[in-house]
Amino acid sequence: MGLFSSINIASTGMSAQRARADVIANNMANINTTQTNEGGAFRRTRVLMKPRVEQPYWRSPFLPQMLDNGPGQGVRVTGLEKDYATELRKVYDPTHPHAIKEGPDEGYVLFPNVDIVTEMVDLIEANRAYEANAQVVEGYKSMFQRALEIGGR
Numbered sequence: 001m002g003l004f005s006s007i008n009i010a011s012t013g014m015s016a017q018r019a020r021a022d023v024i025a026n027n028m029a030n031i032n033t034t035q036t037n038e039g040g041a042f043r044r045t046r047v048l049m050k051p052r053v054e055q056p057y058w059r060s061p062f063l064p065q066m067l068d069n070g071p072g073q074g075v076r077v078t079g080l081e082k083d084y085a086t087e088l089r090k091v092y093d094p095t096h097p098h099a100i101k102e103g104p105d106e107g108y109v110l111f112p113n114v115d116i117v118t119e120m121v122d123l124i125e126a127n128r129a130y131e132a133n134a135q136v137v138e139g140y141k142s143m144f145q146r147a148l149e150i151g152g153r
Contacts, residue, residue, distance in 0.1 A: 006140050012052055012074030013133035019077050020047045020126040024119050031114045034098040042112040044083040052076045086113040 023045050033042035052074040093099060094107035 007137055009074040010133040010136040010140075012076060014130055014137075016047070016049050016075045016077050017126045017130040017133065021123060021130070023047050023080065024123045024126065027112075027114045028116065028119050028123075031112055031116060033112060034096070034109055041088050041110045042114070043088075044086065044112065044114045046081045046083060048078045048081055049075050050078045083113055088113050 027044050030042040036042050089111040090105065090108045091111055092107055093109050096109045099107055099109050
């Protein structure tokens with residue numbers, strides 16, 4: 001596996017984890033949003049990822065064909081998914097403007113299904129995965145630099 005292939009793989013992981021952190025931040029920002037443009041309370045969003053398959057990539061004109069291993073595999077974000085499996089939180093507050101007006105749940109307000117503890121754990125996990133990928137890039141960069149120093153002697 002070549003230097004650039006390894007960096008490409010790590011960069012896809014960094015990009016995916018950055019997107020994940022952005023979605024988690026959005027979930028946390030909307031923890032009290034009881035009404036959205038679509039109607040109803042905000043629903044937690046999750047990032048969907050898949051392994052990256054061979055896609056067009058930039059090939060260095062200076063790298064001999066026999067040394068080119070092709071594109072790095074890595075990961076890619078395939079989309080976002082709303083969490084409809086987890087129930088919304090019910091809080092009794094008949095004075096709230098979005099309280100249910102009639103029926104068995106009268107006086108209750110539906111709040112998002114966002115759990116701050118789950119979001120923080122996911123954010124820490126995304127941050128650690130981002131850092132691990134950044135360390136891979138740094139490791140390959142320092143190995144390449146060291147090889148250049150050895151070759152220059």
